[in-house]
Amino acid sequence: MIAPRALALSLSAMVAALFVASLLIGPAALPVGESLAALVAGGDGPLALIMREIRLPRAVLAVLIGAALGLSGAAMQGYLRNPLAEPGLIGVSASAALGAVIALQTGVASAHVLALPVAALLGAVVAVGLILGLAGPRGSSLTLILAGVAISALAGAFTSLVLNLSPNPFAASEIVFWMMGSLADRSVLHVAIAAPFILGGGAVLLALGRGLDALTLGEDAAAAMGVSLSQLRLMLVLGVAAVVGASTAVAGAVGFVGLVVPHLLRRAVGARPSRLLWASALGGAAMVLAADIAVRLVLPERDLKLGVVMAIVGAPLFLHLIYRTRGEFP
Amino acid sequence: MSLLDLHDLTVLRGDCPVVDHVRLTVIAGECVGLIGPNGAGKTTLMRGALGLERFTGRSNLAAMSAADRARAVAFLPQSRQIAWPVDVETLVALGRLPWLPRGAKLGKADRAAVDRALHWLDLDGFRHRIATQLSGGEQGRALIARALAQEAPLLMADEPVAGLDPAHQIATMRVFADLAAAGHAVLVSLHDLGLAARHCTRLVLMHMGRIVADGPPRAVLTPENLAQVFRISAWSADTPQGPVFQPMEVL
Numbered sequence: 001m002i003a004p005r006a007l008a009l010s011l012s013a014m015v016a017a018l019f020v021a022s023l024l025i026g027p028a029a030l031p032v033g034e035s036l037a038a039l040v041a042g043g044d045g046p047l048a049l050i051m052r053e054i055r056l057p058r059a060v061l062a063v064l065i066g067a068a069l070g071l072s073g074a075a076m077q078g079y080l081r082n083p084l085a086e087p088g089l090i091g092v093s094a095s096a097a098l099g100a101v102i103a104l105q106t107g108v109a110s111a112h113v114l115a116l117p118v119a120a121l122l123g124a125v126v127a128v129g130l131i132l133g134l135a136g137p138r139g140s141s142l143t144l145i146l147a148g149v150a151i152s153a154l155a156g157a158f159t160s161l162v163l164n165l166s167p168n169p170f171a172a173s174e175i176v177f178w179m180m181g182s183l184a185d186r187s188v189l190h191v192a193i194a195a196p197f198i199l200g201g202g203a204v205l206l207a208l209g210r211g212l213d214a215l216t217l218g219e220d221a222a223a224a225m226g227v228s229l230s231q232l233r234l235m236l237v238l239g240v241a242a243v244v245g246a247s248t249a250v251a252g253a254v255g256f257v258g259l260v261v262p263h264l265l266r267r268a269v270g271a272r273p274s275r276l277l278w279a280s281a282l283g284g285a286a287m288v289l290a291a292d293i294a295v296r297l298v299l300p301e302r303d304l305k306l307g308v309v310m311a312i313v314g315a316p317l318f319l320h321l322i323y324r325t326r327g328e329f330p
Numbered sequence: 331m332s333l334l335d336l337h338d339l340t341v342l343r344g345d346c347p348v349v350d351h352v353r354l355t356v357i358a359g360e361c362v363g364l365i366g367p368n369g370a371g372k373t374t375l376m377r378g379a380l381g382l383e384r385f386t387g388r389s390n391l392a393a394m395s396a397a398d399r400a401r402a403v404a405f406l407p408q409s410r411q412i413a414w415p416v417d418v419e420t421l422v423a424l425g426r427l428p429w430l431p432r433g434a435k436l437g438k439a440d441r442a443a444v445d446r447a448l449h450w451l452d453l454d455g456f457r458h459r460i461a462t463q464l465s466g467g468e469q470g471r472a473l474i475a476r477a478l479a480q481e482a483p484l485l486m487a488d489e490p491v492a493g494l495d496p497a498h499q500i501a502t503m504r505v506f507a508d509l510a511a512a513g514h515a516v517l518v519s520l521h522d523l524g525l526a527a528r529h530c531t532r533l534v535l536m537h538m539g540r541i542v543a544d545g546p547p548r549a550v551l552t553p554e555n556l557a558q559v560f561r562i563s564a565w566s567a568d569t570p571q572g573p574v575f576q577p578m579e580v581l
Contacts, residue, residue: 001417081413214427217476218411224380225480226400226428271414 001270011282015063018289022059023051025296057191058183062292063285064191065183065251068198068243070284071277073258075205078212078273079236080141083266087258090144091151092127092241096248097179098155098162099123104175105162116178117193117249124245127151131237141219144233181252181307183292194246201242202281204235209274216273254307256314257284263321332357333402333484333515334379338387341371341378348374350539351387356517358483361510363526363547364519366536367560372519373408375536376486380405391484400428404480408488408519410473412461418472419457422447425479447479450505452498467494474502478509485509487518491525503529527551527566527575535559547573557581 023039024032028050038047039056072087079085088094103109103119134147159179166172211232214222223229247254261283262276269275288306291313295304334356341349349371356362364372378385380403381392391399404425412421425447426440436444448454451471456464461472474490485506491499499522506516507529520526526533526547533550535543537559543550556562556577566575 081411210427210430210432213424216411216413216416216421217424217473218407218409218413220377220382220407220409221405221411223382223396224400224403224405224407225424226396228396266414270420271416272420273414 002268004269004275007268007279008282011279011286014286015282015289018286018293019059019063022062022289022293023055025293026050026055027296027300053188054185057186057188058292059289060191061183061186061194061250062289064194064198065247065254066257066285066288067281068202068247068284069254069257069288070261070280070282071202071205072240072243073284074262074273074276074280075208075212075236076240076258077262078208078276079215079232080145081215083263084259086255087240087244088152088253088255090127090131090148090237090240091155092124092131092244093248093253094152094155094159095123095127096120096245097123097253098159099126100178100249100252101159101162101175104178105166105171113187113189114193117190117246120249121193121197121245123155124241124248127155127245128237128241131241132234135233135237139233141233144237177305178252179307180305181254181310182295182303182305183251183288184295184303186250190250194250197242197246201239201246204239205243206277206281208232208235208239209277212273212277252305252307254288254310256310256318257287260314260318260321261287263318332390334486334517335390336375336379336388339375339378339385339389340387341374341383341385343374347539349378349385352539352541354534354541354544356484356515358513358515359510359531361507361516361529361531362518363530363533364517364536365521365523365526365533365550370536370559371539372536373488374539376405376488376517376519380486397428400480400482402482403484403486404477404482406474406477406485406487406490410466410469412469412473415460415462417458418453418461418464418475419444419448421461421472422453422475422479425476425481428480428482443479443481447475450478451475452501467498470494471498471502478505483514485514485516485518487516489519489521491520491522499525500529507531523551523564523577524575527573547575551575 035047035051039051042048069087076085076087076089077083099122100116100120103116109116130151131147135143163172163175211227214225214227219229262280265279265283266276269279291310292306295306295309298304332355336352336354339349339352340347352375366372374383377383379389379391391403394402423436423444426436451474453471453475461469470493477485491502503525506518510516530547533547534541535550535555543555556564561581562577563579563581564575564577
């Protein structure tokens, strides 16, 4: 375990450094000092345009989405008391992706820049409605998982159906590429639509720490210590849905962050679910920033997708973690 | 002052009453042993009293708000769950949650309560060990310490000493008896009738959801009750070292 303050400081410093790096790296090789000056001062020049309209939204989205995925992963793992839980488990990311895919297929997505994210958010809302209907106030955590698996499967099937029925290979490849997840070419508008959901949902999730700590002792002990399990579940579903729905809406499906980051940091926070929440938010932000920088450095001309890099880096890392912590879980 | 007050408490599982019109009052100063064969309704009685099961009748605990209840009673469930590899000190400190304002850190009084609980359960040297890596009995002691650290007036413990070694079984029962003597109250379910006879001030015997006997250990552990409820015979004696009770044969 690392002292909470030292951990918070080092994670924040890492996020800050990666944020600045993300601002300074791109296809146009810009001078460091001048580009930062243009970012702060603004103006009409191309430098200010690139910094403010292209790189800043991308870096801000990387922070928001990484924090959203890390935080929601930690919250899901804490609630289900299972290190294999991840934010996609309640079916919101699959449903949001379905909404986006339908928008791409019908052509609505090309009508307005926000049509796709809005369609994805609608998909997320439908999933939340379904999951609360199925695993409502009296449902257990098991009902929640089962309902989530069913909703994910259904949304996945409809996504396949849309691909199946797509009129030409170009439409299909557009959909497939979108689903890989990316932060390229996102605008300030994307930040504006995602930020309220991620910040609001994030605040809800961060407030769950006490209940998640108590759940370490099981549902009965937590309930006897004054934790309302039905309220905790409702807040969890709404919080996760808001942050994951908004993340998927603007960036597509970015996997593994919510699964790997809590794992990576669990030892550092002494395995306390409440401390893992904010640590995973910071860690997730750092991880997505780093992956999004890697995407631009490794194969700049081939438009490497963020979700692909994340899975390629994340899965082996996850295997290594499992290897290292085999003995810690009963 | 009665810390637990149950009136006609009934818990149904389908149409079958698992707890059947139970009346039970526990006052400060009592260490009450809840005994009875498997399936007698001991666990369900505790869960019903806490409002964790749907019930009819009245329970003073279930009538409280969740926050008040958490300060009135500490509950130690039968299943020993430690979900994450936290250290023992952190685990025991979870018992202080009901007393902490939202977002607050452990204060001096909280730390003192945690230290006391660790000491009572002989866990001083285990403070920084990872709880999930301990043996089953040690985990059981850490969880008892968690419930003690809650320092609620009433402690409800569901088979806390099962799986503990003899020394720690006796030590734990002595801690419960001392707590009661200091003005708390303890309701503890037990299968070890010898421990119950020695350390409890009062025994409550359950059979098929009903309370069939309630009183001092000697009045409850009669040959008739043992034969009817447990289907055993037993040998008991009052010795200079206190009451001794030993189950002998299955009838």
